[in-house]
Amino acid sequence: KEIYKTSRLLCTITGISVQPNKAIVGENAFAHESGIHQDGVLKERTTYEIMTPESIGLTKSRLVLGKHSGRHAFSKRLEDLGIKLNKIELDKAFVRFKKLADIKKEIFDEDLEVIVEDEIAKAEEVYKLEYIQTTTGNQTLPTATIKLKKGKQIIQDAGIGDGPVDATYKAIERITGIPGKLISYSIRAVTGGKDAIGEVVVKVSFNGELVTGKGASTDVIEASAKAYLNAVNKVAGKTKVKRVKELKSPRV
CATH class of the missing domain: 4.10.430.20 (H-NS DNA Binding Protein)
Structure with a gap:
């Protein structure tokens, strides 16, 4: 021994x-x-x-x-x-x-x-991330192209911003039509090494309602997109439920 x-x-x-x-x-x-x-x-x-x-x-x-x-x-x-x-x-x-x-x-x-x-922790996926591509550089305007899936529909749009994350969030906002204001953004490496998972936590204000979103990926931009979309889905899910209740309520 x-x-x-x-x-x-x-x-x-x-x-x-x-x-x-x-x-x-x-x-x-x-x-x-x-x-x-x-x-x-x-x-x-x-x-x-x-x-x-x-x-x-x-x-x-x-x-x-x-x-x-x-x-x-x-x-x-x-x-x-x-x-x-x-x-x-x-x-x-x-x-x-x-x-x-x-x-x-x-x-x-x-x-x-x-x-x-x-x-x-994942909310009901009203919108699901299908594709993300970003371009950035010190002499390039940061741009993000996003594809989201809603039901059987695939929606694509692009956004520009102060950086790849900002551009990504603006592209998501253009697709979903749900405007949000980013209040806080944090990221941490879950493990060591260059292939470590990055976990992003965001707090977003939607018409005064503060919603937390989380996302994780070995790609920081993808993790950021997932976190923001997680928050958006929480709001979209509530809106969907509210709309169903309105449709089911008896007419006077």
């Missing part, structure tokens, strides 16, 4: 690192990324491990969530994080996970938490 600790001590003394793929003591020795391997290990560990991590001083096997991971490994990691979702929520979160996994090599726990939070 001291093999792993001894190996790390030797690395410290000699200054020579152990290759990740080194048998038994390498970083990937008890790491599983393939979906079928993860599913097998979760059902019966000895299927792919002839010895246990505990026998060399490690606590447990490591499931590396990536593009090859399946639903079983995904739901197990959420369970380990204490996140409980119903089947519909899990299906939606898994779709988001697979899209992110195509961009990022490894998905961290913080990424999963943002994915789940983003799905649960």
Whole structure:
């Protein structure tokens, strides 16, 4: 049970690192990324491990969530994080996970938490972001082209602004016809690295009503668009419900 600790001590003394793929003591020795391997290990560990991590001083096997991971490994990691979702929520979160996994090599726990939070907090999608393209530069007028889907209708328009985010918000406003005033904008990197998820939170005033919107993506502009659209959808959803109630109310 001291093999792993001894190996790390030797690395410290000699200054020579152990290759990740080194048998038994390498970083990937008890790491599983393939979906079928993860599913097998979760059902019966000895299927792919002839010895246990505990026998060399490690606590447990490591499931590396990536593009090859399946639903079983995904739901197990959420369970380990204490996140409980119903089947519909899990299906939606898994779709988001697979899209992110195509961009990022490894998905961290913080990424999963943002994915789940983003799905649960999502308002009814009256408008859904289909496409976004921005151009900007120190000698170029920032422009954003946006495609939104409303029901079966695809609507496209463009906007210009003081920057790509401002141009994006103006394009969304032109399409939806819902004017809003941006009160606050904040962004944070959920994890480290150049492929980290950026989470944007905005507060927008719609006719005096302050609405919060959230969006996340590895692309900052896309995350900004999703956050603003999240706020717009909350307002559009209320307007839609109000209109339905008006239509259903008895005529005098």
